[in-house]
Amino acid sequence: MSRIIEKLEILADAAKYDVSCSSSGSNRQNKNKGIGNTGAGICHTYTEDGRCVSLLKILLTNFCIYDCAYCVTRKSNDIKRVAFTVQEVVDLTINFYRRNYIEGLFLSSGIFKNADYTMERLILVAKKLRMDHNFNGYIHLKTIPGASNDLMYEAGLYADRLSVNIEIPIESGLKLLAPEKNRQDMIRPMDYLKQKIMEVKEEKEKFKYTPSFTPAGQSTQMIIGASGETDAQIIKVAQNLYDKFNLKRVYYSGYVPISDDMRLPGIGSAIPFLRENRLYQTDWLMRFYGFKSSELVNEQHPVLDLDIDPKLSWALRNPGFFPVDINNADLHLILRVPGIGLTSAHKIVNARKHGHLDIEQLKKIGVSLNRAKYFIICRGYKQIFCDKPEQLIKSYILNASKSKYSRSNFYQTSLF
Known part of the structure; x- marks a missing residue:
């Protein structure tokens, strides 16, 4: 034995x-x-x-x-x-x-x-x-x-x-x-x-x-x-x-x-463990959110940001996609909004069939408004895409720093 x-x-x-x-x-x-x-x-x-x-x-x-x-x-x-x-x-x-x-x-x-x-x-x-x-x-x-x-x-x-x-x-x-x-x-x-x-x-x-x-x-x-x-x-x-x-x-x-x-x-x-995490998040975006690899990383942007997640990084590099009108945009665009996950996106599409959604309803659906609010418009709320991205980054990092990053949750963590 x-x-x-x-x-x-x-x-x-x-x-x-x-x-x-x-x-x-x-x-x-x-x-x-x-x-x-x-x-x-x-x-x-x-x-x-x-x-x-x-x-x-x-x-x-x-x-x-x-x-x-x-x-x-x-x-x-x-x-x-x-x-x-x-x-x-x-x-x-x-x-x-x-x-x-x-x-x-x-x-x-x-x-x-x-x-x-x-x-x-x-x-x-x-x-x-x-x-x-x-x-x-x-x-x-x-x-x-x-x-x-x-x-x-x-x-x-x-x-x-x-x-x-x-x-x-x-x-x-x-x-x-x-x-x-x-x-x-x-x-x-x-x-x-x-x-x-x-x-x-x-x-x-x-x-x-x-x-x-x-x-x-x-x-x-x-x-x-x-x-x-x-x-x-x-x-x-x-x-x-x-x-x-x-x-x-x-x-x-x-x-x-x-x-x-x-x-x-x-x-x-x-x-760094965080690099693994960013790769898994990028992988998730490709498999479930409709992103292509070349959108997230390419010759101009070959290294993933460690300070911010890949979805936010893409959003900051592509301001022309925003703000997204939650009540009219198709699912493909809603999935690209930082702070809106896969489940929340589908809930939004189903819920708006019964009327236009406002900020409070998005919050109840499960949208992370501390991130999404910079990239959306909805009933009673209009946000011009941040004119000073560096301020958004600082705000985001401050919020993200409250979350604990450890190897134990790398396969579960989602910042979307």
């Missing part, structure tokens, strides 16, 4: 650098008195640095044949190497679940021998949980770039979500820091998963009992700041991934200095 605990401490700690463990989107129902039940989303708890711990989140092994400069498990790193057996991971998952410690499993791994060998063992864990223990809880497998399509397909039959890490946003950075890896080995499985998910969806419309295939879709993660890329480059890559591969999420993990390799930022130059 002490040996298992030692492995768990080492391999759980090594897994903390992978933040892409969201479990939303699956709806695997419990059948035949099995163990666990995956609903539409699983509630998470967070450590002080914001990492998700609601799932049993571990590596199968920290042995690895690659020597990626940014990775703590790289083969040249002087760390203690351990590996779980397939049965050990299965037993841990079942025992933790029965004790109500977890609601599912997030399993990744270093690569030992080759991609297919490692992928086979990840699949075997999921298969044993599903087939031998009738486990219906959430399973997220981190797939291994370079693994065969047959293995990717089998993984999708047992896992709720699959993910392939892009790792470094720009290809030149990947070649510099991980010359043994090939970007195409990461792109090919993403394309295969996209096609297979679409095929299964079409089959389900025709045949009721078509087996599920990775029902929560696929995601990826990028390490931010290891290769000096700009926010504009990062967000452009994310936009392309969403457009080409129908990803559910792109996760952004700030590089944590782990070595004195000359190719990397030095020890003590960790990426």
Whole structure:
């Protein structure tokens, strides 16, 4: 038992650098008195640095044949190497679940021998949980770039979500820091998963009992700041991934200095947590608010403002869009107003069918008027867009400073 605990401490700690463990989107129902039940989303708890711990989140092994400069498990790193057996991971998952410690499993791994060998063992864990223990809880497998399509397909039959890490946003950075890896080995499985998910969806419309295939879709993660890329480059890559591969999420993990390799930022130059937050906010604007990546960051504005959120930053750079008439503007424009969120925007469109809205009604709907009031007009209220943007910025920062920014709420915070 002490040996298992030692492995768990080492391999759980090594897994903390992978933040892409969201479990939303699956709806695997419990059948035949099995163990666990995956609903539409699983509630998470967070450590002080914001990492998700609601799932049993571990590596199968920290042995690895690659020597990626940014990775703590790289083969040249002087760390203690351990590996779980397939049965050990299965037993841990079942025992933790029965004790109500977890609601599912997030399993990744270093690569030992080759991609297919490692992928086979990840699949075997999921298969044993599903087939031998009738486990219906959430399973997220981190797939291994370079693994065969047959293995990717089998993984999708047992896992709720699959993910392939892009790792470094720009290809030149990947070649510099991980010359043994090939970007195409990461792109090919993403394309295969996209096609297979679409095929299964079409089959389900025709045949009721078509087996599920990775029902929560696929995601990826990028390490931010290891290769000096700009926010504009990062967000452009994310936009392309969403457009080409129908990803559910792109996760952004700030590089944590782990070595004195000359190719990397030095020890003590960790990426600010707030930069991660701004990237997530920008990502949210692209996915739900109708913004294009080039509107938020581009060659003229390649770095996201840390003092103000990306929606306000865009608004200050585009005064021609404002003020927005709340009672007449379409949903697309209302969504672009700082201080109006997705839910509030839809409430506004529905409520104004019954009469023109005023400031008090907007407040009841949930609009953040301390931000929105500079950009809107409505019944009984007319605001000329701020003639002195610097005053608006100071006012906004003063209000924003009252909110607590910490790693623990990076995946929830919304300033929209």
